[in-house]
Amino acid sequence: MSGELTHLDADGTARMVDVGAKPVTARTAVARATVRMGAQTAARVAAGDAPKGDVLGVARIAGIQAAKRTGELIPLCHPIGLDHVEVDGVIDAAAGTIVLTGTASVTARTGVEMEAMTAVSVAALTVYDMVKGLDKGVEITEVVLLEKSGGRSGHWVRS
Amino acid sequence: MSGELTHLDADGTARMVDVGAKPVTARTAVARATVRMGAQTAARVAAGDAPKGDVLGVARIAGIQAAKRTGELIPLCHPIGLDHVEVDGVIDAAAGTIVLTGTASVTARTGVEMEAMTAVSVAALTVYDMVKGLDKGVEITEVVLLEKSGGRSGHWVRS
Amino acid sequence: MSGELTHLDADGTARMVDVGAKPVTARTAVARATVRMGAQTAARVAAGDAPKGDVLGVARIAGIQAAKRTGELIPLCHPIGLDHVEVDGVIDAAAGTIVLTGTASVTARTGVEMEAMTAVSVAALTVYDMVKGLDKGVEITEVVLLEKSGGRSGHWVRS
Amino acid sequence: MSGELTHLDADGTARMVDVGAKPVTARTAVARATVRMGAQTAARVAAGDAPKGDVLGVARIAGIQAAKRTGELIPLCHPIGLDHVEVDGVIDAAAGTIVLTGTASVTARTGVEMEAMTAVSVAALTVYDMVKGLDKGVEITEVVLLEKSGGRSGHWVRS
Amino acid sequence: MSGELTHLDADGTARMVDVGAKPVTARTAVARATVRMGAQTAARVAAGDAPKGDVLGVARIAGIQAAKRTGELIPLCHPIGLDHVEVDGVIDAAAGTIVLTGTASVTARTGVEMEAMTAVSVAALTVYDMVKGLDKGVEITEVVLLEKSGGRSGHWVRS
């Protein structure tokens, strides 16, 4: 493992990495978060969701808005624009899960993983907030990066 | 299961629940997030962390600051003050985990679970951001509420 | 007209009015904004709205989130909590209008009119943003306070 | 009418439009908001305004600051920089109106209409906030786009 | 000196102090910042300031708005409401100084010093921003607390 903790300088002090010399390239990242709940709760969400789409609808908007504020939330993240953000949600009532997938892309000097990860994290917290009155045991069971492309490290897909 | 999706009104439309008639009481919530990485990465964090405490130090601050902005991030959350927020982190290098625990408390008409959950989520994202250059496979494997007290529903502890 | 420009002091300098001596009381305000567009556009919104509720759904969330940030947007507004915010939208396809109504309430030393006004303004801007690609002539034709109660000035209803 | 609700995908789900493939061009937009009040109120504002310029001065700053936060307020808006923002106000005491005109420009992949519209909306809300103590009947009677240029759709002027 | 670094716990870890057990009392704080520049620059500001009041007018608004966001900026500060904020500025053209004084008050469990300090700091930065094109040597020469009252420690005045 030849990598270094790039956010720490020679003294171990936190800093924002200097990306001024990096080229501007198109970059994309995809992340996923899963919220697990009782099958009954998931069924209620699915049913309540049918007429107005609200639980997933609110979660999607929350995720998109959070992606735009990633640089404010994550201390050493660069503030970047975004060309595109999208958050989708799928309810599996039988399994008792809601899976949120988020894609972010930008044309910039640095990657967009944190924007995708932040989008699905906040979307998952929003789902949690909307169902916690039904089921106190609801939990977020994963927030992971699925894929990234663009930049020096090329295309990476979670194996 | 007699609960209802309290964020949806009779028509299924999203709204912020009216808490105007609820009493102001002391409320506390505790949440936990776990970040999993390779043992080598965790050891690097632990070693890099020794002299300056930076990875956990930055994550703690990020979590505290995020807790204060919960109402901005989670659409149907009430904007509330906070009497206290604390985020602690423990590195288990052998297991390859960093466990973040967050406590939030407030004297208000509504609970503080989302503040604790948001604090540990953003702290975990911050850890992820600081180690992703070392190990692309890092993942957040849980964000859960451990305990809450205060308010009508009393003291609840995750079983 | 015996009132004064309460935001200006004796020198005409802008300041935030001191409400420290005012009692904490329950306060509510209701505001309305109207967005006018071609009948065809409104019909498209209504139809596109049917399966997923998105245009109004997104506008409602945008309005609720903006209400929580009123103190950041309006310079001389006090930062206050909120007990409740709700934004509803009605499409009249024949008339080519979308009418957004917002209610905000708080238990505080100062009123909540600006929160209701900000909620419907931002909800209307969100509708505009989502339909401007269809119809460049879309316009917001009113943002008005309908009603307020609580505080020294009592219950007021727009005549 | 061949346009589509570009914020809705094939399933009607809200998303931020992908502008990654659009060229970066200079773009400008101009919007206007009108606040209507009693002639006496407008005269008071004009008089109170003379020595220190405060009502319009505060509204201008509020509008400029809001333009910079458009991406945070409008869910599906792209976060963009700004090359220029300006908000001007004209009081017509006899007519009882304050007219706010806002211009925004940027060199980007997407347009700047929402920034101009947000600037004048928040400037108008700020005027409302500063005169509502004098005249509860004050209302915002329009928020409209006057002109836009740059981008694929070229120069457009409200007819 | 019997005090302790109250933001550090027994392990030296940063945390937000728990104020849940403190009584809610009226609190006020006054702070001052001074910006020093060449006499010619100060005269230009004073003259440019005469007709429209803009340099000080903009700085006052910036300070008031920053006070409301103190909890977002200062990591271990509690998020609190505000009953009142006011920022005043005085230009002494001969001395080449602009002195900004800020007062903040709140009815809360914790003090309001940071809000007053943040208000004058950001007001001073705003003055700097507006005159730096005239005089690169402009500097902020002090940001100090002048006075505080309320809370356990009573009334304190800088000697």
Add this chain to the structure above:
Amino acid sequence: MSGELTHLDADGTARMVDVGAKPVTARTAVARATVRMGAQTAARVAAGDAPKGDVLGVARIAGIQAAKRTGELIPLCHPIGLDHVEVDGVIDAAAGTIVLTGTASVTARTGVEMEAMTAVSVAALTVYDMVKGLDKGVEITEVVLLEKSGGRSGHWVRS
């Protein structure tokens, strides 16, 4: 002195300067803030700082995060991205000072001085916040620009 108050137009009205015609170039700025306190307090900070680095650690993060929000805080500042931000702190216990130095850089149409100045101002306020319980007389004794490069005015160093 041939400069003009570039934020004021012909009428003295505040506006954001139009930078649309300026070239995009690499720009850097360095600023410094000094916090003065009793020697005993500084020694306490240095000692408390040894094991966990918290006072300076928290101040560094606060400064970095504030730099990213400069455009929100300073009304006439352009919203820009950032390629790099770094805040360092040095405690001189004998002299009773903590000196914070901040560097910001960006590739943009406008300079980055305000980001560097905002970073050290907020870092200094954070130090103040963390030691004010020990020593009410703590004060920020300077916030100055040390150096800037890039853009039309070339390299400038404080003499």
